[in-house]
Amino acid sequence: MSGLITEAISARLEVAGAVPRQQDLYSGEGADFYERLVGSDRAEVREMLTLARKADGPILDIAAGGGRLTVPLVRSGREVTAIDLSDDMFSHLRRSLPEDSTVECVVADMRDFSLGRRYGLVLIGATSITLLDSDGRSRLYAAVRRHLAAGGVFAFTVAGGASAQSLAIPRDQEIGVPGPEGEEPYLFAQQMEEDGSARVVNWVRVADITAGAEVTVLTSRLHVLDHQILARELVDTGFAVPAVSPVRTDSGVEILLLTTSWAGSPAAGDDDASE
Numbered sequence: 521m522s523g524l525i526t527e528a529i530s531a532r533l534e535v536a537g538a539v540p541r542q543q544d545l546y547s548g549e550g551a552d553f554y555e556r557l558v559g560s561d562r563a564e565v566r567e568m569l570t571l572a573r574k575a576d577g578p579i580l581d582i583a584a585g586g587g588r589l590t591v592p593l594v595r596s597g598r599e600v601t602a603i604d605l606s607d608d609m610f611s612h613l614r615r616s617l618p619e620d621s622t623v624e625c626v627v628a629d630m631r632d633f634s635l636g637r638r639y640g641l642v643l644i645g646a647t648s649i650t651l652l653d654s655d656g657r658s659r660l661y662a663a664v665r666r667h668l669a670a671g672g673v674f675a676f677t678v679a680g681g682a683s684a685q686s687l688a689i690p691r692d693q694e695i696g697v698p699g700p701e702g703e704e705p706y707l708f709a710q711q712m713e714e715d716g717s718a719r720v721v722n723w724v725r726v727a728d729i730t731a732g733a734e735v736t737v738l739t740s741r742l743h744v745l746d747h748q749i750l751a752r753e754l755v756d757t758g759f760a761v762p763a764v765s766p767v768r769t770d771s772g773v774e775i776l777l778l779t780t781s782w783a784g785s786p787a788a789g790d791d792d793a794s795e
């Protein structure tokens with residue numbers, strides 16, 4: 521694998537006489553593509569709204585992206601802060617907000633943020649926790665702890681069952697992606713890194729692959745994690761043993777929701793006061 525370009529995509533471009541141009545899946549044209557791919561997916565929305573109904577106070581949506589979860593939460597009348605590394609993703613969120621509603625959109629790294637307030641519910645959807653390595657996750661847990669109100673809930677999702685297993689299998693296939701003029705064929709490729717701890721995914725528009733072209737390859741790198749590893753990390757950090765429940769999806773993709781709260785001493789959770 522060269523950089524974040526999978527062998528399957530490299531080979532396909534080489535045969536066509538094209539060269540790859542790596543582009544992050546969540547910025548620039550990647551952000552537009554990602555919204556086309558998953559923007560209308562309602563998975564996790566019902567579960568997050570249920571958690572929100574039980575939580576007091578404002579909600580923090582981490583790695584909120586185009587607002588797939590933020591917007592329904594705002595529509596349900598809740599005050600939401602969204603953080604994400606990509607302002608390009610936020611431009612989709614801002615466009616989807618109902619008129620007269622406001623969401624505080626903060627461009628920040630989920631491994632290190634200070635918002636100066638606490639939240640009754642902190643959530644991370646779309647299995648985005650897998651974007652982080654172990655060091656990144658421990659920094660994330662510390663930041664979440666600093667932002668949780670007393671009794672606040674921390675909830676996030678991860679792939680489960682057969683869906684989790686399928687993430688480790690190399691894939692190379694054509695997938696139709698909704699576009700302004702109907703479905704457009706894209707090549708999707710997935711490859712595990714050598715040590716098996718992370719996988720790289722690529723998306724390429726088939727129509728772009730022409731001789732001599734510089735072809736945009738949308739890339740992301742995701743860690744291979746299961747709910748047991750994450751549950752252990754939470755407990756080691758001082759969170760309660762998480763409740764694990766399945767998320768209902770129309771697509772048959774198996775997703776698990778982990779829900780926990782701070783179980784350590786209040787003093788430990790109070791340091792740094794989020795400022």
Ligand SMILES: C[S@@+](CC[C@H](N)C(=O)[O-])C[C@H]1O[C@@H](n2cnc3c(N)ncnc32)[C@H](O)[C@@H]1O
Binds near residue numbers: 546585609629
């Ligand atoms: C899979 S998308 C999830 C978007 C949205 N929450 C959803 O449910 O569709 C992952 C998001 O994480 C953001 N992201 C990636 N790394 C990040 C980081 N270190 N800190 C904050 N956001 C990050 C990306 O910009 C992207 O918007």
